Amino acid sequence: MAEQQKATNITWHHPIITKEDRWRLNGHKGAVVWFTGLSGSGKSTLAHAVEAALFERNVRTYVLDGDNIRHGLNKDLGFSPEDRQENIRRIGEVAKLFAEAGFITMTAFISPYKADRNLARSLNPPGTFIEVYCKCPLATCEQRDPKGLYKKARAGQIKEFTGIDAPYEPPENPELVLDTSKENVEACVRKVIACLESRGLLSPA
Amino acid sequence: MAEQQKATNITWHHPIITKEDRWRLNGHKGAVVWFTGLSGSGKSTLAHAVEAALFERNVRTYVLDGDNIRHGLNKDLGFSPEDRQENIRRIGEVAKLFAEAGFITMTAFISPYKADRNLARSLNPPGTFIEVYCKCPLATCEQRDPKGLYKKARAGQIKEFTGIDAPYEPPENPELVLDTSKENVEACVRKVIACLESRGLLSPA
Numbered sequence: 001m002a003e004q005q006k007a008t009n010i011t012w013h014h015p016i017i018t019k020e021d022r023w024r025l026n027g028h029k030g031a032v033v034w035f036t037g038l039s040g041s042g043k044s045t046l047a048h049a050v051e052a053a054l055f056e057r058n059v060r061t062y063v064l065d066g067d068n069i070r071h072g073l074n075k076d077l078g079f080s081p082e083d084r085q086e087n088i089r090r091i092g093e094v095a096k097l098f099a100e101a102g103f104i105t106m107t108a109f110i111s112p113y114k115a116d117r118n119l120a121r122s123l124n125p126p127g128t129f130i131e132v133y134c135k136c137p138l139a140t141c142e143q144r145d146p147k148g149l150y151k152k153a154r155a156g157q158i159k160e161f162t163g164i165d166a167p168y169e170p171p172e173n174p175e176l177v178l179d180t181s182k183e184n185v186e187a188c189v190r191k192v193i194a195c196l197e198s199r200g201l202l203s204p205a
Numbered sequence: 206m207a208e209q210q211k212a213t214n215i216t217w218h219h220p221i222i223t224k225e226d227r228w229r230l231n232g233h234k235g236a237v238v239w240f241t242g243l244s245g246s247g248k249s250t251l252a253h254a255v256e257a258a259l260f261e262r263n264v265r266t267y268v269l270d271g272d273n274i275r276h277g278l279n280k281d282l283g284f285s286p287e288d289r290q291e292n293i294r295r296i297g298e299v300a301k302l303f304a305e306a307g308f309i310t311m312t313a314f315i316s317p318y319k320a321d322r323n324l325a326r327s328l329n330p331p332g333t334f335i336e337v338y339c340k341c342p343l344a345t346c347e348q349r350d351p352k353g354l355y356k357k358a359r360a361g362q363i364k365e366f367t368g369i370d371a372p373y374e375p376p377e378n379p380e381l382v383l384d385t386s387k388e389n390v391e392a393c394v395r396k397v398i399a400c401l402e403s404r405g406l407l408s409p410a
Contacts, residue, residue: 016253017260025263048221055222058230060265062306072328073298076291086281093278094299101267103306123277 022102023204026060030099031201032124033106033192036117036171037134038163039149040141042180042188043108046134049185050192054104059202062098064091065108079160085116092120099124104201112168130195131174138163140181175199227307228409231265235304236406237329238311238397241322241376242339243368244354245346247385247393248313251339254390255397259309264407267303269296270313284365290321297325304329309406317373332404336379337397343368345386380404 023029033050035043047063054061070077074090077083088111098105111117121129141163142150153161160166176195178188196202228234238255240248252268259266275282279295282288293316303310316322326334346368347355358366365371381400383393401407 017256017266021260025260025265051222055226055230060230060307061222062302064302068302068305072301073295090278090295094302096277097267097269097273097299098303098306100273101303101308102265 019100019102020204026102027204028059028104029128029201029204030102031104031128031130031196032095032099032120033104033130033132033196034095034111034117034120035106035108035132035134036111036174037180038136038138038141038168039110039161040144040146041134041136042178042185043110043134045185046132046178046180046188046192047106047108049189050106053189053193057202059104060102061104061106063106063108064095064098069094069109081160085113088113088116089119092116092123095120096123099128104196110162110168112162112166114169114171117171127199128201130176130192130199130201131171132176132178132192132195133171133174134180135170135177136180224305224307225409231307232409233264233309234333234406234409235307236309236333236335236401237300237304237325238309238335238337238401239300239316239322239325240311240313240337240339241316241379242385243341243343243346243373244315244366245349245351246339246341247383247390248315248339250390251337251383251385251393251397252311252313254394255311258394258398262407264309265307266309266311268311268313269300269303274299274314286365290318293318293321294324297321297328300325301328304333309401315367315373317367317371319374319376322376333406335381335397335400335404335406336376337381337383337400338376338379339385340375340382341385 019030035047037043044065051061051063069091074087077087091107091109095105095107145151149158152158153164162168176191178191180188224235240252242248249270256266256268274296279292282292296312296314300310300312350356354363357363358369367373381396383396385393
């Protein structure tokens, strides 16, 4: 095919599709919206609510969360510090691919370590990584306990649970802080969309 | 947020976005087009040529290949049998995510083992995984040697190189066989597009 290929390149002009091509087709840029916070702080709920709001505006969007990552790509990983780091590393790499492909990609993982989040950020062009800190007091998260995990952690059935016997390092300069103990889903979604808009991410240029 | 969330669900009706929603928005289905074949058989060239042809039709498409996978998500993996297996496993999982997100995703990897390709296939709904065998005699691939890898393998500088001292297991029932030693890029692209069309993947329903 080598020689035929050259000739065909000339005839076909098939270019590599650039990210700007994809932005024009979609009418918006690609980006990563990285939700971080304690278990029960509302990351996944918010990510899916933002997705629904964006989808109504014909934005191409996708949520990476425990449901589609932990049982698939990262099913070989546990919860040791090394595995948590590798978990977030892979998620960061996949989120980057989705953003390159033109999506507003949202990730909803505790991602407790600053270094891991900063690595994910570093994979993306400046201005296209939006860190959203779902700030919520531990007591409130524990009261919600939507998956019953805090109860198990307190009973010692789960070890190294973030907030109980494993640390959470809050972001120092996140693009957005949402106090999910005080603001409802509706208000939080509006803030995320406004943040994306103000940064020009919902238009192609 | 737990109780507010319920109330907000009622007000907002924010549903989980389904793959059918995405198909309607995009005007086509999500699918995986899995190119397999020896190094130099034309997988990556074809994947990018098909991508360009699909993009002209406003199809959302993305190519996973060595360039964006080996230096990112899978940069921790080498070329041992175990690492090759894990390499293809992760690519299969990521391709599935892209297909779920509504993309015609193409993968361009040697993927020499039947079991690994079948695992990738098994992750996707029936009819949405298109295996494309880039069939090309070893001698032709070796003559092309676009990256100089066969030369290095013959000189013993690369070990376990597929076709030289590592096996390639041809697909038994691929959706499409392209003889890239006889057909040019143009003809091959037409066949891939025709295959996608005949299976209803380029329309939303």
